Amino acid sequence: MTIHLLSNTLDPVLSEDCVLAIGPTATFDDCPEQLDILFVPGGFVGKAMLDQATIAFLADRGAMAPYIASVCNGALILAAAGLLDGYRSATHWAGRDHLAQLGVEVSTERACIDRNRFTGGGVTAGIDFGLTVFAHTLGEKAAKFAQLMMGYDPKPPFNAGSPQGAGPEMVALFDKFTADSDTTLRNAVSQVKEQRAASSPTRHQGRMPASPPASSPPDRPFHRTTSLPTSTVCGALCDRNPRPYRGRGVVPTSSFPAPCHCTLGR
Amino acid sequence: MTIHLLSNTLDPVLSEDCVLAIGPTATFDDCPEQLDILFVPGGFVGKAMLDQATIAFLADRGAMAPYIASVCNGALILAAAGLLDGYRSATHWAGRDHLAQLGVEVSTERACIDRNRFTGGGVTAGIDFGLTVFAHTLGEKAAKFAQLMMGYDPKPPFNAGSPQGAGPEMVALFDKFTADSDTTLRNAVSQVKEQRAASSPTRHQGRMPASPPASSPPDRPFHRTTSLPTSTVCGALCDRNPRPYRGRGVVPTSSFPAPCHCTLGR
Numbered sequence: 001m002t003i004h005l006l007s008n009t010l011d012p013v014l015s016e017d018c019v020l021a022i023g024p025t026a027t028f029d030d031c032p033e034q035l036d037i038l039f040v041p042g043g044f045v046g047k048a049m050l051d052q053a054t055i056a057f058l059a060d061r062g063a064m065a066p067y068i069a070s071v072c073n074g075a076l077i078l079a080a081a082g083l084l085d086g087y088r089s090a091t092h093w094a095g096r097d098h099l100a101q102l103g104v105e106v107s108t109e110r111a112c113i114d115r116n117r118f119t120g121g122g123v124t125a126g127i128d129f130g131l132t133v134f135a136h137t138l139g140e141k142a143a144k145f146a147q148l149m150m151g152y153d154p155k156p157p158f159n160a161g162s163p164q165g166a167g168p169e170m171v172a173l174f175d176k177f178t179a180d181s182d183t184t185l186r187n188a189v190s191q192v193k194e195q196r197a198a199s200s201p202t203r204h205q206g207r208m209p210a211s212p213p214a215s216s217p218p219d220r221p222f223h224r225t226t227s228l229p230t231s232t233v234c235g236a237l238c239d240r241n242p243r244p245y246r247g248r249g250v251v252p253t254s255s256f257p258a259p260c261h262c263t264l265g266r
Numbered sequence: 267m268t269i270h271l272l273s274n275t276l277d278p279v280l281s282e283d284c285v286l287a288i289g290p291t292a293t294f295d296d297c298p299e300q301l302d303i304l305f306v307p308g309g310f311v312g313k314a315m316l317d318q319a320t321i322a323f324l325a326d327r328g329a330m331a332p333y334i335a336s337v338c339n340g341a342l343i344l345a346a347a348g349l350l351d352g353y354r355s356a357t358h359w360a361g362r363d364h365l366a367q368l369g370v371e372v373s374t375e376r377a378c379i380d381r382n383r384f385t386g387g388g389v390t391a392g393i394d395f396g397l398t399v400f401a402h403t404l405g406e407k408a409a410k411f412a413q414l415m416m417g418y419d420p421k422p423p424f425n426a427g428s429p430q431g432a433g434p435e436m437v438a439l440f441d442k443f444t445a446d447s448d449t450t451l452r453n454a455v456s457q458v459k460e461q462r463a464a465s466s467p468t469r470h471q472g473r474m475p476a477s478p479p480a481s482s483p484p485d486r487p488f489h490r491t492t493s494l495p496t497s498t499v500c501g502a503l504c505d506r507n508p509r510p511y512r513g514r515g516v517v518p519t520s521s522f523p524a525p526c527h528c529t530l531g532r
Binding site for chain 2: 122135151156157165170177
């Protein structure tokens with residue numbers, strides 16, 4: 001199995017606090033033509049949705065990939081590339097309205113499978129999603145092994161992992177703290193809709209989705225998978241306080257403003 | 267809140283496949299004296315348990331820290347530094363026997379709290395652990411907000427996240443695939459026991475644990491927390507195929523041998 005981590009360039013893509021770096025292994029230009037699973041992560045995806053190199057790459061490889069996948073708001077990037085037209089998809093609970101705005105049938109599942117589209121819910125749903133994809137591609141035995149390895153027998157201390165469980169007061173607090181990034185996302189959705197309407201006025205009128213493979217191949221490994229790290233981490237495409245890479249990964253975190261949710265206890 | 271990511275040096279600490287880098291923000295030498303939470307992550311910790319700079323640093327800061335914490339087999343590093351003498355602790359299920367060998371009372375909880383020691387189980391237990399610590403230090407409201415943000419409403423597709431759920435056949439497969447790293451860990455435990463017996467023959471005879479703070483301070487933020495990235499990722503201290511950092515994070519994953527569990531489906 002070969003995993004390609006893809007980005008516009010080979011520069012490290014940094015997390016919001018600039019202490020975690022993901023090193024792309026190939027660029028959009030030198031990535032193999034044929035990818036078995038085209039996977040897009042989520043996060044603050046407004047800029048990625050509007051990045052033409054990203055969207056063109058996804059549309060191109062997505063037309064050939066046997067499987068197309070995302071977790072969290074990565075579904076919004078897939079939708080921006082037209083890869084969810086006619087499909088049902090999960091996303092982060094706070095991104096569901098945006099996904100619907102892009103004409104996608106929204107699922108509330110943790111791991112949603114619609115033909116050859118595998119999509120996961122927000123952040124931690126990526127674990128349920130990952131095990132589900134693992135089972136469908138490498139077989140149930142491999143998935144169970146991974147689950148045992150990572151001790152995934154969850155016991156959440158609170159029932160606050162969904163809007164229903166957390167309740168309206170907590171959701172209002174969430175909305176307040178994410179207002180800026182939600183506005184960025186809303187604007188990106190509007191721009192994507194305008195661009196797609198202008199470039200292909202008949203796009204939503206009867207276009208057939210690409211066919212999935214005739215059958216899924218359990219117990220047969222994939223040779224290539226693709227991950228696109230541009231959106232989960234702070235780099236050229238991240239909405240949130242992009243900062244230059246200062247080399248060696250050495251950045252005093254004390255010099256950064258606290259992430260929004262860290263001010264809650266103050 | 268300030269988070270210090272600590273290591274022997276400021277060099278990036280790389281993941282096993284060398285595509286994920288964590289940049290330390292301070293070294294053991296220039297880290298602040300007083301830390302609110304001294305936190306140690308897990309992984310393949312055999313080398314870290316025997317690294318004298320790591321152990322000396324933890325013993326020193328641990329004597330002053332109001333809270334001492336770990337997830338996964340980070341508990342074995344804490345134990346090697348004497349910081350779990352007289353305490354109950356969780357760890358990865360496969361590390362429990364090793365932890366008991368070091369004289370620690372083993373808990374099977376996802377998040378174990380014994381006075382001022384906060385310890386988590388294996389890998390994904392870090393989420394339950396993190397929310398529990400969050401609630402104890404910044405308050406329940408902050409913890410529930412974090413849970414909502416990351417959509418932590420788990421729905422595992424299988425019941426294979428514990429040895430009991432996965433069953434003996436899967437556990438035997440796990441033992442086979444982790445035999446080498448388990449041997450490394452077993453040897454490290456033996457060496458730690460010998461070193462501690464030689465340096466402090468009366469250590470286990472009535473030494474009183476450090477007292478926890480008089481009361482935990484919910485809704486009051488901590489000013490400093492510490493994470494030690496040396497053991498979860500592949501660097502000088504990782505047991506598993508350490509490889510040189512090749513700069514810019516650009517490493518073709520196709521040149522690496524597949525991790526052990528990736529060969530399952532072949």
